[in-house]
Amino acid sequence: MIEGKFVDNLPKVYGLYTGGFIAFILLMAILEQMGVSAETIGILFVLFTIFIYAAIGWLSRTMQVSAYYVAGREVPALFNGMATGADWMSGASFVALAGGVYFGGHGYLAFVVGWTGGYVLVASLMAPYLRKFGCYTVPDFIGTRYGGNLARFCAVIVLVVASFTYVTAQINATGTIASRALEIPFEVGVWFGLLGILLCSMLGGMRAVTWTQVAQYIVLIIAYLTPVIWMSNKQGFGLIPHFSYGDAVARIAELETVHGVGTAATESFPRLKILTTLHNDPGTGMAAWKFVTLAFCMMTGTASLPHILMRYFTTPTVNAARKSVAWSLFFIFLLYFTAPALATLTKLQVLDPNLATGIIGKAFADVQALDWVQKWSSVGFLAISDSNGDGLLQINEFFMRPDIVVLATPEIAGLPYVISGLVAAGGMAAAMSTADGLLLAIANALSHDLYYKIIDPKADSRVRLIVARVLLIVIGAAGAGVASLKLTGILGAVAWAFCFAASGLFFPLVLGVWWKRATRQGAIAGMAGGFLAGTFYLYYVYTGGTPILGIDHLRFGIVGMPVSLILMIVVSLMTPEPDAETQDMIDRTRIPTGKPILSEEH
Amino acid sequence: MSQDNAAREGHWAKTRTLTFGVLIVWFIFSFVVHWFAQSLNEMSFLGFPLGYYMAVQGSLAVFVLLIVFSNWRQDAIDHEFGFGEDE
Numbered sequence: 001m002i003e004g005k006f007v008d009n010l011p012k013v014y015g016l017y018t019g020g021f022i023a024f025i026l027l028m029a030i031l032e033q034m035g036v037s038a039e040t041i042g043i044l045f046v047l048f049t050i051f052i053y054a055a056i057g058w059l060s061r062t063m064q065v066s067a068y069y070v071a072g073r074e075v076p077a078l079f080n081g082m083a084t085g086a087d088w089m090s091g092a093s094f095v096a097l098a099g100g101v102y103f104g105g106h107g108y109l110a111f112v113v114g115w116t117g118g119y120v121l122v123a124s125l126m127a128p129y130l131r132k133f134g135c136y137t138v139p140d141f142i143g144t145r146y147g148g149n150l151a152r153f154c155a156v157i158v159l160v161v162a163s164f165t166y167v168t169a170q171i172n173a174t175g176t177i178a179s180r181a182l183e184i185p186f187e188v189g190v191w192f193g194l195l196g197i198l199l200c201s202m203l204g205g206m207r208a209v210t211w212t213q214v215a216q217y218i219v220l221i222i223a224y225l226t227p228v229i230w231m232s233n234k235q236g237f238g239l240i241p242h243f244s245y246g247d248a249v250a251r252i253a254e255l256e257t258v259h260g261v262g263t264a265a266t267e268s269f270p271r272l273k274i275l276t277t278l279h280n281d282p283g284t285g286m287a288a289w290k291f292v293t294l295a296f297c298m299m300t301g302t303a304s305l306p307h308i309l310m311r312y313f314t315t316p317t318v319n320a321a322r323k324s325v326a327w328s329l330f331f332i333f334l335l336y337f338t339a340p341a342l343a344t345l346t347k348l349q350v351l352d353p354n355l356a357t358g359i360i361g362k363a364f365a366d367v368q369a370l371d372w373v374q375k376w377s378s379v380g381f382l383a384i385s386d387s388n389g390d391g392l393l394q395i396n397e398f399f400m401r402p403d404i405v406v407l408a409t410p411e412i413a414g415l416p417y418v419i420s421g422l423v424a425a426g427g428m429a430a431a432m433s434t435a436d437g438l439l440l441a442i443a444n445a446l447s448h449d450l451y452y453k454i455i456d457p458k459a460d461s462r463v464r465l466i467v468a469r470v471l472l473i474v475i476g477a478a479g480a481g482v483a484s485l486k487l488t489g490i491l492g493a494v495a496w497a498f499c500f501a502a503s504g505l506f507f508p509l510v511l512g513v514w515w516k517r518a519t520r521q522g523a524i525a526g527m528a529g530g531f532l533a534g535t536f537y538l539y540y541v542y543t544g545g546t547p548i549l550g551i552d553h554l555r556f557g558i559v560g561m562p563v564s565l566i567l568m569i570v571v572s573l574m575t576p577e578p579d580a581e582t583q584d585m586i587d588r589t590r591i592p593t594g595k596p597i598l599s600e601e602h
Numbered sequence: 603m604s605q606d607n608a609a610r611e612g613h614w615a616k617t618r619t620l621t622f623g624v625l626i627v628w629f630i631f632s633f634v635v636h637w638f639a640q641s642l643n644e645m646s647f648l649g650f651p652l653g654y655y656m657a658v659q660g661s662l663a664v665f666v667l668l669i670v671f672s673n674w675r676q677d678a679i680d681h682e683f684g685f686g687e688d689e
């Protein structure tokens with residue numbers, strides 16, 4: 001496949017690809033009708049999609065530095081938007097978000113608001129300027145703008161800690177899905193997932209990751225929307241439920257009173273929860289404070305996470321980078337405004353006794369006999385127990401792991417198994433694409449900023465690209481090793497990554513463009529101080545300290561960020577202002593035209 | 603060069619004003635609206651309680667439109683000062 005031709009033919013290539021994927025779904029549906037087992041269909045879905053991604057990865061292999069680091073800066077805005085969407089929407093967004101809304105109610109919607117609003121910051125404060133700068137990595141910007149290896153090194157540390165925290169959660173998610181779909185042990189699933197991830201990124205770096213991420217976005221969005229739209233039609237909420245499920249919200253509120261949502265359970269099962277939070281009860285005071293602080297951390301984290309920012313280094317122009325942020329948010333919006341609809345409709349399926357699928361208030365023996373209840377109970381993800389012995393299933397007798405809501409929805413709603421296979425493939429695509437972006441961000445920072453810029457500036461491009469690939473494997477293996485220990489839940493680890501990035505990188509990045517007076521010493525103080533303050537606070541609350549003002553381990557960025565800002569301003573003002581050359585560099589960064597600050601091959 | 607400097611300064615002044623405006627709107631729909639979610643729920647929009655609606659769709663849609671709007675204005679500013687990229 002010739003590169004020039006490929007970029008010119010993107011709509012055609014991905015149009016054909018989408019058509020092919022839909023044909024594959026139909027083929028699976030036919031196989032299901034012919035009596036092929038559910039397990040086989042699940043395996044075919046996961047293996048087929050991974051095979052396609054690996055093929056794209058192979059076709060995009062390269063030995064050019066700029067293709068490896070920034071996909072040759074020729075990715076059109078719309079396709080970069082799709083790739084960013086896949087890069088962004090992780091296993092947590094795909095698998096855990098709707099489940100979180102299902103169990104967490106309004107408070108959990110802070111993630112939905114935070115993970116979209118952050119793009120406003122990316123668009124207005126970061127992306128166009130970083131693109132104009134012409135850097136390969138985020139520490140590349142810090143190192144050049146502030147000068148000196150120490151500033152670059154601090155940025156590398158923050159990047160590695162934030163991204164590594166995040167990537168273990170993603171490898172964990174690929175392992176969970178692979179082990180469920182392929183029926184292999186979780187520990188094996190983790191390494192299998194890693195193999196798929198490396199196949200996509202190793203040979204072609206950013207170029208390969210870009211084109212597989214576009215393919216993965218298409219799979220994940222089809223997989224997310226299909227069951228919701230299907231379910232909505234079955235329940236009579238119309239073809240597109242998003243604008244009409246208000247009635248479902250009202251009906252759930254009625255049913256919550258009927259079923260007594262909020263009644264504590266009298267038994268407990270490890271890692272399983274009953275529904276106690278009302279679907280729509282925002283509260284005031286502390287509840288509102290928790291909502292806005294979480295949203296704030298997620299937004300600033302979005303604008304500081306290097307695997308997202310580096311996607312905007314791949315567009316041909318500054319203008320395309322801006323447009324690309326708009327496309328990214330649009331593609332992300334499609335999933336995020338569907339997640340609460342999914343949570344609402346699934347909840348209604350379970351709660352409403354008038355629906356055939358309703359289980360709360362039904363005879364205990366009947367519920368126990370349901371296929372999906374048996375299947376998920378057998379693996380310990382769900383449990384029912386007739387605690388009060390009345391022969392009926394109460395709301396506080398139905399235990400479930402929050403993160404199976406999306407995966408189990410097709411079965412709860414009685415959709416054919418082909419949809420479950422599709423959802424598994426979608427979850428896999430979401431987790432793999434994010435893991436790819438993160439691994440690449442870490443490996444690139446280490447190979448470009450640490451190895452090439454700090455350790456061996458004379459290394460030739462061949463050696464640099466070999467180092468980059470070896471690092472990719474080493475970091476991937478380390479991530480899989482940590483993931484197989486199952487230290488943290490998916491969601492906790494993701495929120496931490498955002499808070500680490502926001503504490504250490506947000507202000508040094510923003511002020512690097514927006515405040516000429518910011519100095520090297522100020523930036524170093526801001527990165528180190530913010531990052532350490534956040535980390536110490538995390539350690540404090542995580543080891544049992546009482547959260548101050550309700551700032552718990554999910555939102556420790558609220559502590560790190562002000563420390564970072566204050567240190568950066570105070571230290572900058574105490575040190576001499578940046579020289580004329582640096583000031584001129586900032587001036588040139590602020591306008592879209594003219595040569596980039598860093599040359600094409602650097 | 604001095605003419606170029608004047609253009610740069612004018613360009614940056616307008617860019618800054620635009621960004622400031624964008625951030626105000628962002629702030630309102632990110633935080634203010636959700637702070638008052640409980641009261642907004644008394645009102646209804648498209649059959650949804652308004653506070654709930656803003657968290658599941660309203661703010662999200664505003665963010666998308668805000669970026670589109672800001673790109674459009676920024677383009678105009680770039681062209682006004684001769685920094686437009688011709689694509």
